[in-house]
Amino acid sequence: MTQIRTRREFLTNIGTASAVILVPATISPTTSGSSVWPWSAPDDAVSHSGDRLSWIVSVDTDDDDDEDGSSKLESLESWTERTENDRRVIERTKHEASGTATVIATPADIGVRARDNQYLSDGLAFESWVDSVELNRTVQLAEPISPESEDVWDEMSPGRLMSAHMSAFGGDLNASGVAFDADMESGPLYDTRTATDAIGIDTDTSTLRVAVVDSGINDGSVFDTDGEEAGTRILESSWNVITDETGIDAIQDDDGHGTWVASCITANDAEVNYRGYLTQSEVLGVKALSDGGGAIDEIAAAIRYAADQGADLICLSLGSPLYSMAIADALEYAVGEGAIPVAAAGNDRQATRWLATPASIEHTIAVGATTTAPPEEAQSAYYSNTAPHNGFTDDSGGITAGAQIDVGAPGCKITARTPTLSGGSTLTELTGTSMAAPVTCGVIGHYLAENPDADLEEVREMLEKTCEPVQNAAVEEVGYGMPNAANLLSGDEPEETQEEAMTDDAAARGLAYRQLSQSRTAKMVVEINEFVDELI
Known part of the structure; x- marks a missing residue:
């Protein structure tokens, strides 16, 4: 029997989007006749000619067959040659160390298409050496919506009905302590570094390598070194995953998003207002996004590449409401190689609500957004996704149930100096959890410079101890609180934890989110059990 984990159509809708669910199921030829829902590719599947799609395949790396030095992916290569069908492996996605690659094949070749409601048990997913198969999809990044004030809170999802539902459990989804667009003040990076207590810190960050997996990076003077x-x-x-080219010119950023992220973390600007956190660190650009989105396999390949290139920090200012096992596997690999991934929680609180992938995956530091103010005055940003994840609406089959935000960092109306494609530079103001993630990278980078052997769990534990509480926000919105660079370096702990310091309004809002999450999780368990019963 082969444990397969493949995406199959799940007959429910979230808003107007068709949902799919990731279900672990033990399938063998004796059970392959089980009745299942007919399968068809979602609109965001990465397609090729005809009915050929791309699939992210992980082979069993515990297999002893490769002790003779042969490739872990040799069986996969052989499988593509076994038929007259036009199957092939995408070379730039091959990763021997983790036994991962993307293949182009028809659904019938993979074995996940239902024929007269029957599984095709002779497909790739049923091979003994296959660990998992995931349909490759293109994910689009959510931009913050822009309500002008809390007056719109009741007009938007979750809306009045959901507020009443949560209040019945003892929580209250009120807007007190939540910052809307009109509550946010614009400011330069200096204000952000002030809020996170990173001004005047004199650590040598030249030994650090920071990877920015994003839309690319435009080179400019802000990334120069000092001295002769x-x-x-x-x-x-630096690598452009999309075109499979390396070099600084290969990662040019026509969007500007990745350049902003890199500047926030590492800018060595002549003007103190626009200086980043780690002004001496090396910068590895890995371009995996274009036009506001990217393919799952390319994002996963970017993460693995960053780890293989010795990145100490990997900034992931990207996210999707859909869970991806391929990205989870890539993150696990990166952490095993010593990298610290930091991920944005998402900008979609009024719709998908719960923290996005990859922030919902345990192998990251998950970052929500606050206003750019000292922790005692800061508020949770209205757009910032929250916790705990219900493990249901992201199609993870419960894998992400209970996932939490780790920290909340400034992410509202922050101005950085960003190089342009033409060779000049401009001042760019951006808002989102995409901005909060690099802020957190910057704070953590100071700690890694002093503690180069620290792993992900040590960093998470130190953040838990040293973050300053954001009293206007719930734990479900900002986790342990706002990262504080001085505290993180010294080990000093605030007098109160986030849970102890939050206001009654924030605590009630947090309770409401917890109760809502738990109610959907219970529903998920029932539906998953029914689905598995159908399979066996």
């Missing part, structure tokens, strides 16, 4: 041998800190090993 001045030059760019962006590495020539």
